[in-house]
Amino acid sequence: MTTQTDEFLRLHPNPRTAAPEVLSQCLQRLAACAQACQACADACLAEEEVRDLVPCIRLNLDCADVCTAAERVLTRRTAADPGLQGRMLSVCADFCAACARECLSHGDRHEHCRLCSDTCLLCEDACRKALASL
Amino acid sequence: MTTQTDEFLRLHPNPRTAAPEVLSQCLQRLAACAQACQACADACLAEEEVRDLVPCIRLNLDCADVCTAAERVLTRRTAADPGLQGRMLSVCADFCAACARECLSHGDRHEHCRLCSDTCLLCEDACRKALASL
Amino acid sequence: MTTQTDEFLRLHPNPRTAAPEVLSQCLQRLAACAQACQACADACLAEEEVRDLVPCIRLNLDCADVCTAAERVLTRRTAADPGLQGRMLSVCADFCAACARECLSHGDRHEHCRLCSDTCLLCEDACRKALASL
Amino acid sequence: MTTQTDEFLRLHPNPRTAAPEVLSQCLQRLAACAQACQACADACLAEEEVRDLVPCIRLNLDCADVCTAAERVLTRRTAADPGLQGRMLSVCADFCAACARECLSHGDRHEHCRLCSDTCLLCEDACRKALASL
Numbered sequence: 332m333t334t335q336t337d338e339f340l341r342l343h344p345n346p347r348t349a350a351p352e353v354l355s356q357c358l359q360r361l362a363a364c365a366q367a368c369q370a371c372a373d374a375c376l377a378e379e380e381v382r383d384l385v386p387c388i389r390l391n392l393d394c395a396d397v398c399t400a401a402e403r404v405l406t407r408r409t410a411a412d413p414g415l416q417g418r419m420l421s422v423c424a425d426f427c428a429a430c431a432r433e434c435l436s437h438g439d440r441h442e443h444c445r446l447c448s449d450t451c452l453l454c455e456d457a458c459r460k461a462l463a464s465l
Numbered sequence: 466m467t468t469q470t471d472e473f474l475r476l477h478p479n480p481r482t483a484a485p486e487v488l489s490q491c492l493q494r495l496a497a498c499a500q501a502c503q504a505c506a507d508a509c510l511a512e513e514e515v516r517d518l519v520p521c522i523r524l525n526l527d528c529a530d531v532c533t534a535a536e537r538v539l540t541r542r543t544a545a546d547p548g549l550q551g552r553m554l555s556v557c558a559d560f561c562a563a564c565a566r567e568c569l570s571h572g573d574r575h576e577h578c579r580l581c582s583d584t585c586l587l588c589e590d591a592c593r594k595a596l597a598s599l
Numbered sequence: 600m601t602t603q604t605d606e607f608l609r610l611h612p613n614p615r616t617a618a619p620e621v622l623s624q625c626l627q628r629l630a631a632c633a634q635a636c637q638a639c640a641d642a643c644l645a646e647e648e649v650r651d652l653v654p655c656i657r658l659n660l661d662c663a664d665v666c667t668a669a670e671r672v673l674t675r676r677t678a679a680d681p682g683l684q685g686r687m688l689s690v691c692a693d694f695c696a697a698c699a700r701e702c703l704s705h706g707d708r709h710e711h712c713r714l715c716s717d718t719c720l721l722c723e724d725a726c727r728k729a730l731a732s733l
Numbered sequence: 734m735t736t737q738t739d740e741f742l743r744l745h746p747n748p749r750t751a752a753p754e755v756l757s758q759c760l761q762r763l764a765a766c767a768q769a770c771q772a773c774a775d776a777c778l779a780e781e782e783v784r785d786l787v788p789c790i791r792l793n794l795d796c797a798d799v800c801t802a803a804e805r806v807l808t809r810r811t812a813a814d815p816g817l818q819g820r821m822l823s824v825c826a827d828f829c830a831a832c833a834r835e836c837l838s839h840g841d842r843h844e845h846c847r848l849c850s851d852t853c854l855l856c857e858d859a860c861r862k863a864l865a866s867l
Contacts (some may be wrong), residue, residue: 335584366492373543390812397806407503409510418827521785542659556686637805646746671771676779
């Protein structure tokens with residue numbers, strides 16, 4: 332399947348990329364993870380046992396902010412500094428891993444947390460693969 | 466097709482929504498438009514005639530920021546205020562329309578601008594439909 | 600007092616602005632309000648009665664996102680569209696007013712909510728003045 | 734001088750912090766740096782020689798996004814993970830250092846770049862001090 336993300340990579344004036352499909356997948360998963368974490372934080376706020384979910388909400392909010400920043404830094408290919416991009420991807424992968432772990436720890440009680448955990452793990456994996464391809 | 470966005474809507478503790486498919490499409494298009502506008506701004510920066518593209522870059526950056534904020538406000542369904550959400554969607558639709566118009570005006574010379582224009586129009590349409598459904 | 604915000608307004612290649620002090624104050628208050636709303640949301644999450652504060656947390660998060668987007672749109676003065684900037688300021692003022700009202704409603708029990716309410720009101724006022732000066 | 738940032742630190746339900754003045758300064762400088770980088774990118778777009786300033790614009794945009802994310806992660810003190818916060822501060826300091834270097838390299842021709850360079854260096858220093866205090 333060719334996505335809009337693939338198309339923008341192809342249409343850039345400097346289209347050369349070591350691994351366009353790896354980059355494209357990472358950009359899509361960062362956007363999906365940012366949205367998932369916002370949605371999970373909001374669903375947790377609506378749960379009766381919100382007090383127990385405070386650490387989850389906090390990590391969700393962090394992970395959403397870091398994924399949004401990483402998506403923007405990785406989208407920019409003009410005058411790119413692979414070292415800096417890699418540093419950002421590495422930190423983002425760490426936040427995704429932490430958020431996935433927290434969400435999974437109560438994923439049996441809240442399906443949105445289980446789904447968020449899956450989304451974070453996919454994003455972590457995509458970040459580490461993109462990092463390796465830089 | 467069921468997407469992750471649909472799943473999060475369904476798994477929310479308060480899953481009632483007037484038109485879940487309209488909301489889901491809007492959330493997905495807001496995320497796509499934010500990424501497209503960032504990608505178009507970056508591609509414009511790499512063009513030799515960057516000086517002619519300054520108004521496009523500026524609107525791209527604005528539209529990306531407004532879409533990201535609108536996506537977050539619309540993702541939150543706990544203690545929602547439809548009036549405020551609608552105001553944000555309406556402004557976001559205006560930014561998308563302006564960015565689409567600017568990108569289209571030179572879309573024959575830069576394919577990324579043409580693609581960005583299409584993405585902005587789809588997002589504008591989704592925002593107006595979501596606004597009508599609130 | 601001359602701030603960094605004033606200096607950047609003065610050093611822009613197109614330094615003409617109808618009311619630089621109004622613009623500068625609005626930019627500073629938008630940044631302060633975004634930070635205050637994030638801090639208030641986080642302080643609410645740490646309160647024992649977090650369940651009662653869910654509507655406050657939700658509006659805090661919205662207001663922070665909208666203020667950050669408005670600050671960025673208003674910071675850009677190249678190829679500016681006063682109509683679009685005004686639309687964004689107007690919506691931002693509405694979010695600030697709603698968040699101030701919510702925070703004030705329990706400001707007697709949580710000092711961070713009272714302080715956040717004050718910050719939101721100052722930001723609302725600055726947005727409306729900047730809107731009038733565009 | 735007591736700022737709003739200090740007040741929010743003091744009013745948090747868990748007000749204990751190893752070094753509140755270090756944390757407060759870092760939060761204020763992150764907000765200032767995010768705004769400075771957005772303002773510098775916009776001023777660069779308005780310069781006649783914008784083509785020569787493309788690497789500066791790109792780094793400005795990156796640095797603004799990373800500072801905004803770092804400011805939000807550091808503002809949150811509920812259920813904090815000092816390891817993750819430190820990772821984010823460290824990456825943010827690296828982006829600030831890179832942006833400061835780029836801006837300084839042509840700071841003699843554009844005063845806004847020189848001022849942005851100073852702001853980035855102050856933010857880098859504040860991030861490293863906050864990192865050491867975690």
